[in-house]
Amino acid sequence: MSQPPTTDGHVPTGSGGGDFQARMNRLIEISIALSAERKLDVLLERILTSTREITGADAGTLYRLQDGRLHFEVIQNATLGIATGGTTGNKARLEPVKLDKANVCAYAAILGRTVAIADVYESREFDFSGPRQYDRVTGYRSRSMLVVPMKNHAGVVTGVLQLLNATEPGTGAVVPFRSEDTAIVEALASQAAVAIDNVTLIQETKDLFEAVIRVMAAAVDAKSHYTGNHIQRVAILNSMLAQAVHDTAEGPLAAVRFSEPEMEAIRIAGWLHDIGKITTPVWIMDKATKLETLMDRLELVELRFRLIRELLRPQAGTPPKPAEDAGPATRLAELDEALDAVRRANVPAENADPALLARVQEISRRTYLDDGVEHPYLTPDETENLTIRRGTLTEDQRRIMQTHVEWTNRLLSHIPFKGHLADVPVFAGQHHERLNGRGYPDGAGRDRIPIQSRILAIADFYEALSAKDRPYRRPMSKEEIIVIMRESAAREEIDGDVLEVMIRSDLIDAFEALFEDLRQEGLSAYTTPPR
Ligand SMILES: [Fe+2]
Ligand SMILES: [Fe+2]
Known part of the structure; x- marks a missing residue:
């Protein structure tokens, strides 16, 4: 069965007997690529495909240690055609592994030690009932295994790389992982752990920044x-x-x-x-009518017009003079019309009626006497707001x-x-x-x-x-x-x-x-x- 290309564009060829110098060169290339990668899913996938490529491993799993458990991040198996996690879009949905030394990956994580096993079926040190069960279901045969803890710059284990079934180039036969593979994978695993730390830190910083920006936007919108x-x-x-x-x-x-x-x-x-x-x-920001400030000042104008109405009413007991008989009634009707015009002018428009605005100007020039003091029907500020042509805002x-x-x-x-x-x-x-x-x-x-x-x-x-x-x-x-x-x-x-x-x-x-x-x-x- 042909193997899938790696994220580097290289196809794992198996390198059990490959040239050591060529593999070192490839190791350096991979190291540089890892330190340049800024996307976590790409990085995790690349770490696993690269280590499989260098060791000729048919399959492998990358775990990250979080909350005291090993979480499956990337799972690959060339023979079974399985690729989960990383950039595949399929998340590995397996239960995280508890830190129990009977599990070889947990053992490597707890002790920070690499474990190489020639044939897991022969091993008595660890519990491999899980892989055996998996093999029974899939028909796969798990054999050689290399488990390497991933340690960051502080020497803290942050994950585990588990490689399965080293294959011999040419024949494809499954062979034990070679001792020099261990050193190479350990070097790569450390690089990888540091790269993961860096990418995570950069992403967390970005997320924090964007979250702060969005919170600020929410605060402004909420105003x-x-x-x-x-x-x-x-x-x-x-x-x-x-x-x-x-x-x-x-x-x-x-x-x-x-x-x-x-x-x-x-x-x-x-x-x-x-x-x-x-x-x-x-x-x-929210000015809904032309007279609105912290309140709609139309209420003030209405109150004032009520006062004017009282002042215009003939006083009780005062016999109306013949010449003024029609006067108060006309003035009161005119006052009602004026207030109605103010109310209509207070409602914002895309393009206010010029006749209505002219009427507001006329009204603003009228005055009334209160206790002998002359007051305008509308203040200059009210007049400016009421004669806004478009929307609700003055200049x-x-x-x-x-x-x-x-x-x-x-x-x-x-x-x-x-x-x-x-x-x-x-x-x-x-x-x-x-x-x-x-x-x-x-x-x-x-x-x-x-x-x-x-x-x-x-x-x-x-x-x-x-x-x-x-x-x-x-x-x-x-x-x-x-x-x-x-x-x-x-x-x-x-x-x-x-x-x-x-x-x-x-x-x-x-x-x-x-x-x-x-x-x-x-x-x-x-x-x-x-x-
Ligand atoms: Fe805007
Ligand atoms: Fe704006």
Whole structure:
């Protein structure tokens, strides 16, 4: 039966009688490859395939020592065609081995000693009832065995390599592992243990960093009643859109490819893009009506109008003068109309009715006398807010809202992003820039906005349009959103090529379905491991 290729692209040939120098060269190559590998599953698989290759072992198992037990990580058997764990996608589902010296692997782990056995059926030192049972079921014949503890830089055993049935090159006959194999596998096992420690440490550090970022995003999202999932949704869509751009084989972006480290930078930028909103006052983020501050000031205006109404009413016992007979009634009716106009003007609109805004201006010029003191119907600040044409924010409030990007930049400048993450602050800080140079905070134009920032800007724009619960906008259909986004692209605000990839690849439906699944399962990307 032919043997599967190793992850190094080498095919185990059996090396029982191979040239020692060639094997040493191969050992050095493998050592270098192990220390360069950054993915744990690849690394574990490579360790086992490499040691099998060098010793000519037909089968083998790599265990990791965790929580006082040996966990099956990678299992390979060339004759039976078995490959589990590592990059195979099939996890080894066997019960971990307890640290009992009767088990040869546990023995090697406890004492930190290598064990070589010529024929396990002849051995009286260890309990091999398990392998015998396995052989009965599979028809395999376990014979020679080499068990080597994997010790890290501190000499601590962190795993065990168990190699089975050394084969002679040419004949394929099963022979005992040779003594020089022991030294080679021990050297490799130590290297492997250190490599596993390094990869695990790097991964744990990355996971910790991403978890902190996601927690910060969750905190910002939790501030807003209306935009509660914004960062989470943008972060997910941003990564999906980057993947779609990477995958596209047509159009002007067909040649764009993102490596895995580049995808990591894109993902992190998505999670961090609105981190500056941690400084934005909640009442501005959530301003649902034009008069709203910490409360809806419409109530104050209503109270004031009630006072004016009382002041306009004819005093009891005072006989009305003939000329004023119609006066109070007319003024009261006019007052009711004025309050109604204020109420209508307080409701945000995409494009407020100019006649209504003019009416508010008129009302604001009216005054009433209270205890001989003249007061305006509406204060200048109330008038400014009520005459907002679009949405709920005045120019000053809009500027405060927009400073969240400057805060994103300021906060991220304190995080030492290095190497492939060096541009994360650029991608995150440019999500409100526009290709025509009319965005903020820098007014950076097309030449200064990289593709990663353009992708994030589109994810952010889509999310803002798709939100079902914005106070000043009714929910929009996918078709309406696409029309608005295409208009924006035509004005050279967002990147039309990226937008077309999003539309062409049906990403909107895929994203919304994924998000709905997450929601229904009660899951949250804030806490889902970054893989
Ligand atoms: Fe933003
Ligand atoms: Fe955003």
